[in-house]
Amino acid sequence: MRGIGLLIFLGLFWIVEAKASEWTPYPLIRKESKGRDQVRIQVKESSVTELAIYPPDPSTSVMRMPMSADGATIKVNQGGGNYHWIAVQTDSPRETFTLATVHYFSVPGVSPAAMLAAPKSRLEIIPQPLPREFATYRAGERWSFQLRFDQRVVPDQLVILFTPGQPEQRLFTDGKGILKVVFPPFGEQKSAKKDRRPVQPFQLVVERVEGVKKFTTVFQHEYGPAPLVGRDPVMGWLVACLGMGAGFLLWRKPRGGAV
Amino acid sequence: MKMGFVSGWSLARTRFLVQMVMFVVTVYGGVVIGPYAADKISTALPALSCVYDQKNGAYCALRPFQHQTSHQVGATLAKTGSVDWNVLKPLFMTLLAFLAFFVVLNKAFCGWVCPLGATQEFLYAIGRRLRLVSRGLPGGWLNRVRAVKWLVLLLFVFVLPLAAGLGWLPHAAGEAWCRVCPSRLLTTLLTGDGEQMALAMGDAGDIVLGVIGNFLFGFVVIAAFVVRQPFCRICPMLALQAIFKRIAPLRLTKNLHPNCGRCHSCHAACPMEIPEVASREVATVFHDDCTLCGRCMEFCPQQSVLQLRCGPFTLYHSRPETFRARSREELADGSLRQVTLTNRNKTTGS
Numbered sequence: 001m002r003g004i005g006l007l008i009f010l011g012l013f014w015i016v017e018a019k020a021s022e023w024t025p026y027p028l029i030r031k032e033s034k035g036r037d038q039v040r041i042q043v044k045e046s047s048v049t050e051l052a053i054y055p056p057d058p059s060t061s062v063m064r065m066p067m068s069a070d071g072a073t074i075k076v077n078q079g080g081g082n083y084h085w086i087a088v089q090t091d092s093p094r095e096t097f098t099l100a101t102v103h104y105f106s107v108p109g110v111s112p113a114a115m116l117a118a119p120k121s122r123l124e125i126i127p128q129p130l131p132r133e134f135a136t137y138r139a140g141e142r143w144s145f146q147l148r149f150d151q152r153v154v155p156d157q158l159v160i161l162f163t164p165g166q167p168e169q170r171l172f173t174d175g176k177g178i179l180k181v182v183f184p185p186f187g188e189q190k191s192a193k194k195d196r197r198p199v200q201p202f203q204l205v206v207e208r209v210e211g212v213k214k215f216t217t218v219f220q221h222e223y224g225p226a227p228l229v230g231r232d233p234v235m236g237w238l239v240a241c242l243g244m245g246a247g248f249l250l251w252r253k254p255r256g257g258a259v
Numbered sequence: 260m261k262m263g264f265v266s267g268w269s270l271a272r273t274r275f276l277v278q279m280v281m282f283v284v285t286v287y288g289g290v291v292i293g294p295y296a297a298d299k300i301s302t303a304l305p306a307l308s309c310v311y312d313q314k315n316g317a318y319c320a321l322r323p324f325q326h327q328t329s330h331q332v333g334a335t336l337a338k339t340g341s342v343d344w345n346v347l348k349p350l351f352m353t354l355l356a357f358l359a360f361f362v363v364l365n366k367a368f369c370g371w372v373c374p375l376g377a378t379q380e381f382l383y384a385i386g387r388r389l390r391l392v393s394r395g396l397p398g399g400w401l402n403r404v405r406a407v408k409w410l411v412l413l414l415f416v417f418v419l420p421l422a423a424g425l426g427w428l429p430h431a432a433g434e435a436w437c438r439v440c441p442s443r444l445l446t447t448l449l450t451g452d453g454e455q456m457a458l459a460m461g462d463a464g465d466i467v468l469g470v471i472g473n474f475l476f477g478f479v480v481i482a483a484f485v486v487r488q489p490f491c492r493i494c495p496m497l498a499l500q501a502i503f504k505r506i507a508p509l510r511l512t513k514n515l516h517p518n519c520g521r522c523h524s525c526h527a528a529c530p531m532e533i534p535e536v537a538s539r540e541v542a543t544v545f546h547d548d549c550t551l552c553g554r555c556m557e558f559c560p561q562q563s564v565l566q567l568r569c570g571p572f573t574l575y576h577s578r579p580e581t582f583r584a585r586s587r588e589e590l591a592d593g594s595l596r597q598v599t600l601t602n603r604n605k606t607t608g609s
Contacts, residue, residue, distance in 0.1 A: 036349075108352075111295035129294045134310055134322075231457035239458065239470050240444075243477025250485050253392050 024162040024203050026218045029086070029101050034073065036106040037081065042071035043088055043099065054085035054120055056112040074103070082109030083130055085120055096122065098217045102130060124148045125159070125204050125219035128178065136199060137223035139186040145179045145219070147206060153177025154208070162203040163187075163223075179204070186225040199224045270553045270575055271585065274370070278377040281306075285374045286446050288316015305361050305500055306373035307442035314450045320357040321436050321496060325420040327353060329433035333424015358503060365507035366500045369491065370550030375442040376491055379483040380530065386484035387594050394486050395532055404492050405548060412495035415439065429464025438468035441476040441490055487530040487593065491550065501547035508570040511536075511551060513544040516564045524582070525565060527591035528558035536565075557581055558591045 027046035033039050041051055051072045053063040060080075065072040067088075074084070087100040098121045102112075116126050128144040137143055147154040154177050161169040165187035173179045187200060199222040208215045284291075285308035294313075310318035327350040335346045361368070369376055386393070396404060419435035422428040437443055447455040458473060459465040475490075482489040491497060504510070513519070519539050526537035535543040536555050544565070556565040559577035566576040589595055 107349075111293075113293065113295045132289070132294050132313055135313055227452075227454040228457055230460055231454065232460050233453060233457035235460070236456045236458040236469070236473050239473035240456065240477035243474035243479075244481045245477075246474070247478045247481025250394055250482050251391060254394070 023164040023166075024205075026162075026203060026205060026216075027088075027099055028201065028203075029088075029099060029220050030071070031101070031103060037077075038073060038075045039103050039105070040071050040073045041067075041086060043067065046088065046090075046099070048088040048090060048099075050088070052087045052089070052120075054087070054115055054118070055080060055109075056082045056084065056115045057110045058114045058118045076105045076107060076109070078107055080109055081105035081107030083112035083115070085112075085115055087120060089121060094212065095214045095216065098123065098215075099220065100125075100218070101220045102127070104130075104133065106133070119148075119151050121217065122150055123154075123206065123208055123215040123217040125179075125206060125217055127219075127221075136197065137183055137202075137221065139183045139223060139226040139229075141227070142180055142182045145181060145204060147173045147177045147179060149208060149210070149215070154206075157206060157208065159204055159206045162205065164200050183223045186223070186229070197224050269584070270557055270581075274553060277371050278380070281372045282374050282377050284316040285372065286312060286449050287314050289314045292316055304372075305357060305364075305368040305496060307375045307440065307494070307496060308373075309440070309443045309446040310437070311443050311455050312446040312450055313452070315446065319442075319496065320353060320360075320499070321416055321440075322434065323353045324350070324416050325434045325436055328417050329420035329424035331424075333421045333426075333433075335424075336421075337425045357499075361500065361503055362507050363509075365509040365551060366497075366504055366549055367509060367551040369494075369497055369500065370552035373442075373496070374446055375494075376488065376550065378445060379479070379488050379490060382480065382483035383485075383487050383530075383593060387589075389484070390595075391485050393592060393594060396492075401532065401534070407493040408495060408498040408501075411436075411493055412498040416495050416499075423464075429462045431459070431462065431464035431468050435468060436495060438465075439472040439475055441472070441479045444472065444476040445480070487532070488550075491531065492548070497548065497550070504545065504547065504549075508568075509551065509574075510568055511545040511549055511555070512566045512568050513541045514564050514566070515539060515541055516561045518561060519564065522560065524558045524560060524591050525555035528554040530554065530593075554591075557585045 027048075028044040030042040030044055031039055032042075049067050051065045051067055051074075053065065053074055055063070055076075057080075063074075065074065074086070076084070083102050083104050085100060085102055087098055089099075090097045100120070112130060116130070124147070126146045126148060128146050131137055145159075147157055147159065153173075155173055155175045157173045157177075159171050159173065159179050161171060161181060161184075163169075163184050166184040169181075169184065171179055171181065181204070183202065186198070201220055201222050204219045206217050285304075285306060289296075304317040304319050307319050307321075308315050308317050310322045312318075331346050331349055332342055335342050364371070415436040419428060419432040423430060423433035423435070431438055443455050447453075456473070458469045479490045513536075520537055523537045526532070526534050529536055530552060531546075531548045531550060533546045533548050535546050536549075538544075551567065553567060553575060556567060556575055556577045559565045560579055560582040562578050563573075563576040567574045587596070
């Protein structure tokens with residue numbers, strides 16, 4: 001009986017595990033930070049063999065790294081940090097699939113504005129802008145992305161947002177090719193590391209047919225809980241008011257008139 | 260060598276204009292110059308422009324100092340028991356970048372650039388117009404308060420973050436200064452972001468530092484109506500800049516005059532209440548607490564006694580006509596001049 005119970009438990013566990021990773025039908029990029037200047041990239045559910053890394057300075061050539069079973073480790077030099085665009089692509093006569101993300105290397109580097117403006121694939125989802133250093137996308141916040149095909153903006157195009165534990169969102173770009181995304185509630189509150197903010201991935205997916213060829217582009221990044229999660233505004237203002245009360249004590253006219 | 264190109268202007272008005280521009284840059288500048296450009300000029304600004312303000316044009320050096328002390332030095336010490344040059348390099352680079360900014364303006368960052376310093380000045384000016392009481396530090400308290408900024412710099416910017424990196428204190432202590440800095444609350448509130456004002460309710464470190472920060476913010480914004488620059492006196496940035504003040508070319512100098520130490524007009528004008536500026540000791544006139552605001556020069560009645568110099572060049576100096584003009588506008592302590600209106604006809608008739 002114990003053996004059957006264990007089998008049932010393991011079966012249920014397998015189902016839960018399988019469901020947890022099934023929030024997107026597309027391959028997933030896994031990033032594992034190895035310090036300020038290194039990150040290991042793995043692509044789950046994909047047979048890609050090469051990684052393309054676009055540094056923030058477009059005058060620097062694109063790095064291409066082979067992907068082993070363990071993924072690939074990207075290391076940047078001092079002065080070569082900041083946001084890097086990381087992409088994998090599979091191409092056939094009938095379909096091009098692009099999976100892209102960005103990684104912030106916390107060492108000095110040039111602004112990513114030129115890198116974002118430069119073409120990296122034919123169909124692109126470009127953050128407008130990327131979160132600043134020390135910031136991240138957060139649940140409930142509205143952020144913009146631009147959709148481009150061959151460097152031209154794509155208006156009125158369906159883009160689907162996939163997030164763990166939430167139903168997919170079907171969104172459309174506006175007349176200027178801008179997609180406004182409000183990130184849904186955050187699921188898992190636990191952080192991978194004790195001192196790190198909890199984040200979970202999201203994917204924006206767009207499909208477009210040009211002639212006989214289908215282009216699919218996925219932009220993956222991560223977002224965190226809503227700004228006020230774990231915070232108490234009432235307590236915050238209450239303590240500030242106490243401080244103000246202490247400050248008001250100084251407004252009293254001193255005895256004897258001397259100040 | 261005297262350049263005097265600033266002399267034709269009212270220094271007070273010029274400074275007010277610069278403060279307004281820098282206030283916009285340091286609080287909302289990212290909106291103007293773009294977020295990526297803002298990131299690039301950040302990490303070493305010697306003024307309290309907060310990293311938590313997502314719309315700012317640059318952020319202050321105290322954040323990377325804490326971050327590197329905690330996450331680089333402390334964490335590496337905890338793991339390996341030693342640190343090498345590679346671990347200390349980011350801290351050193353931040354210090355170099357800080358110095359590069361700093362050599363240009365020296366402590367004038369406090370008096371001309373810092374958004375929290377400007378806000379406190381504006382609040383005090385409002386207090387004068389509301390005819391509120393003006394308070395100075397009680398006698399004997401000056402030296403005690405002066406020591407606090409060094410303690411704050413050592414404790415909140417280096418010791419607590421290091422202890423957090425070593426795992427001895429909660430994670431919040433890794434950015435202990437930022438958690439208690441009133442500029443974090445001020446600048447984020449000014450951009451319409453109330454998140455920082457909400458008390459973080461994580462662990463004990465979050466709560467303790469949050470309570471100190473919110474209380475201090477509330478105290479400073481109200482005290483600033485009646486006390487000149489209440490927060491600047493304990494600001495760790497003032498201490499950090501004081502360490503390097505001797506190597507920067509921009510400085511306050513004094514040519515001793517027989518009247519020095521008698522009228523105390525410069526001392527009364529000083530928002531930091533530095534008595535040394537009025538003394539007959541020339542070497543101490545450019546004090547650790549000086550923010551190079553220039554009020555002492557405007558309210559000195561003697562020609563060229565107090566000077567703002569950049570290397571061999573005199574950028575501004577005291578002069579009797581400036582003293583008279585400024586004294587007509589306000590009293591040295593910033594109070595408005597009292598004007599008594601009398602009915603001349605009635606006086607004549609009686």
